[in-house]
Amino acid sequence: MKIGKIHHVAYRCRNAKQTVEWYQKYLGMDFVLAIAENEVPSTKAPDPYMHIFMDAGQGNVLAFFELPNSPEMGKDPNTPDWVQHIAFEIDSLDDLLATKARLEADGIDVVGPTDHTIFKSIYFFDPSGHRLELAVNTGTPDMARRLDDVKWQMLEEWDRTKQAPQHAAWMHDGSHS
Incomplete structure (x- = not known):
C-alpha cells in the first residue's frame, strides 16, 4: 500500500461557525462540508458534534470538530507553543x-x-x-x-x-x- 494523499487533517475548535468565518476571512478557505451527529460513528458514544471541512487548496482539507459536551479544550503543557x-x-x-x-x-x-x-x-x-x-x-x-x-x-x-x-x-x- 502507498498513501495517495492526506484526505483531511482534523483538529478541535471552540466554535464551528466562528472557525469557518475566520478561515474564510483570513486564509481565503472555502467552507466545503458540515457533518453533525449525536453519536460518534466509530465508537457509538453519545456525544454530539459538528464536524466542518475547509478547502486548503489543491485537494487539501482542514477539518475541525466542535464538541459542546466535552471539557474546554486545552494544550499539551509539556510541548512548547x-x-x-x-x-x-x-x-x-x-x-x-x-x-x-x-x-x-x-x-x-x-x-x-x-x-x-x-x-x-x-x-x-x-x-x-x-x-x-x-x-x-x-x-x-x-x-x-x-x-x-x-x-x-x-x-x-x-x-x-x-x-x-x-x-x-x-x-x-x-x-x-
Missing part, C-alpha cells in the same frame, strides 16, 4: 506581507517574517489557539539538493547524540549565498 502548528504554503512574499498586515490590523499578533533560508514564514494563532504558519518558498534547487544529500547523516547523528548536527548549518550562519 511553537512546536505544534499547521503550515500553509502560499505563492509570494507580497501575499505573506499583505496577510500579515491584514491580521495585525485586526489585532492578531504575528511573528515574522522569519527567514528559514529555504522559505520565509509568519506565525499566528487562530481563535481556538491553534498555531498557524504561512510559508513562501525561497530556496533554490541547489539548496534542496544540498539538504537532500545530508538528511540521512543528520538523522543518524541526531539519533545517536540528541545534539543538532551541523551538516546544514549554512542555512542559518549566513554562508548559504
Whole structure:
C-alpha cells in the first residue's frame, strides 16, 4: 500500500461557525462540508458534534470538530507553543506581507517574517489557539539538493547524540549565498 494523499487533517475548535468565518476571512478557505451527529460513528458514544471541512487548496482539507459536551479544550503543557502548528504554503512574499498586515490590523499578533533560508514564514494563532504558519518558498534547487544529500547523516547523528548536527548549518550562519 502507498498513501495517495492526506484526505483531511482534523483538529478541535471552540466554535464551528466562528472557525469557518475566520478561515474564510483570513486564509481565503472555502467552507466545503458540515457533518453533525449525536453519536460518534466509530465508537457509538453519545456525544454530539459538528464536524466542518475547509478547502486548503489543491485537494487539501482542514477539518475541525466542535464538541459542546466535552471539557474546554486545552494544550499539551509539556510541548512548547511553537512546536505544534499547521503550515500553509502560499505563492509570494507580497501575499505573506499583505496577510500579515491584514491580521495585525485586526489585532492578531504575528511573528515574522522569519527567514528559514529555504522559505520565509509568519506565525499566528487562530481563535481556538491553534498555531498557524504561512510559508513562501525561497530556496533554490541547489539548496534542496544540498539538504537532500545530508538528511540521512543528520538523522543518524541526531539519533545517536540528541545534539543538532551541523551538516546544514549554512542555512542559518549566513554562508548559504
